[in-house]
Amino acid sequence: MAKFNPFTKKNWIFIRQYILITIGLFMYAAAWKGFLLPHQITGGGVTGIGAIVYYATGIPIFITYFVINALLIAVALRIIGFQFSLRTIYGVAMITLFFAVLPQAEPGTFVAPNDNFMACLLGGLISGTGLGIVFLNNGSSGGTDIIAKIVNKYYNITLGRILLYCDVLIICSSYFFEFGTIEKIVYGLTNMAISNLAIDMVINGVRQSVQFFIFSKEYEQIANRINTEVHRGVTILDGTGWYSQQPVKVITVIARKNESSMIFRIVKEIDPDAFVSQSSVIAVYGKGFDVIKSK
Numbered sequence: 001m002a003k004f005n006p007f008t009k010k011n012w013i014f015i016r017q018y019i020l021i022t023i024g025l026f027m028y029a030a031a032w033k034g035f036l037l038p039h040q041i042t043g044g045g046v047t048g049i050g051a052i053v054y055y056a057t058g059i060p061i062f063i064t065y066f067v068i069n070a071l072l073i074a075v076a077l078r079i080i081g082f083q084f085s086l087r088t089i090y091g092v093a094m095i096t097l098f099f100a101v102l103p104q105a106e107p108g109t110f111v112a113p114n115d116n117f118m119a120c121l122l123g124g125l126i127s128g129t130g131l132g133i134v135f136l137n138n139g140s141s142g143g144t145d146i147i148a149k150i151v152n153k154y155y156n157i158t159l160g161r162i163l164l165y166c167d168v169l170i171i172c173s174s175y176f177f178e179f180g181t182i183e184k185i186v187y188g189l190t191n192m193a194i195s196n197l198a199i200d201m202v203i204n205g206v207r208q209s210v211q212f213f214i215f216s217k218e219y220e221q222i223a224n225r226i227n228t229e230v231h232r233g234v235t236i237l238d239g240t241g242w243y244s245q246q247p248v249k250v251i252t253v254i255a256r257k258n259e260s261s262m263i264f265r266i267v268k269e270i271d272p273d274a275f276v277s278q279s280s281v282i283a284v285y286g287k288g289f290d291v292i293k294s295k
Helices: 009-039 045-057 061-079 082-101 116-136 144-154 159-176 182-207 219-230 257-270
Strands: 209-215 234-241 246-256 275-281
Touching: 009 045, 009 082, 009 116, 045 061, 045 159, 061 082, 061 144, 116 182, 144 159, 159 182, 209 257, 219 234, 219 246, 219 257, 246 257, 257 275
Parallel strands: none
Antiparallel strands: 209 246, 209 275, 234 246
């Protein structure tokens, strides 16, 4: 009977994802506790609703956040699937814990007491970066993230754009409360825009792909090492050098942008005189990349 090995590649990827999800959720909660709540800046999502309730009634944000998400998780279980729902439950539990445990900073702790714009800017950047890390690892912070994931599952719309539509209504609703002003709404919308921009930058920055054309007499060695070390598919094309009128082999590879340095290193070690062309591609769909989505 085979023994269970917790250090297999599959298990390590699973553990690594949950570690990164936890880090992203901590960044998100810390941004709210350190910058947004002390300056009464409203955001989007269930956290934004919790912030509005907190400003209006004094009920701690983690209570509202947990209650609303408990209802939304039931939707995720049915539509998105158990794996995402499990990560959503984990995300909701961790953020609730972070909101309950992390102390709320006093105005002026990190930025000047009256510098709402800087608090809005830093809070949006940190929270958006945290959510981007969570989404990259198939996690969720709950709330409108569930709605965003549902839409993104069937349509090729960025997560940040979906969240934008949901969050505008929540932020603008703060105007009907005693603390709500046009200025607060503007800060809330600014925070939302910065956060969603950070989400898209994190996700698209990691998923950006490049295409290589490599001309080398040592094409077999280069192709083999790209296959085994970078774990990317390689296609060998037949070509003809028009000046020399000699047949040549052309290696074509599509990889993530962060894998480019590994491919250049392999080519340089095997054939420093190789001719290499690298170009960016808008999108790549198929095994190892993104899934084709259509209506």
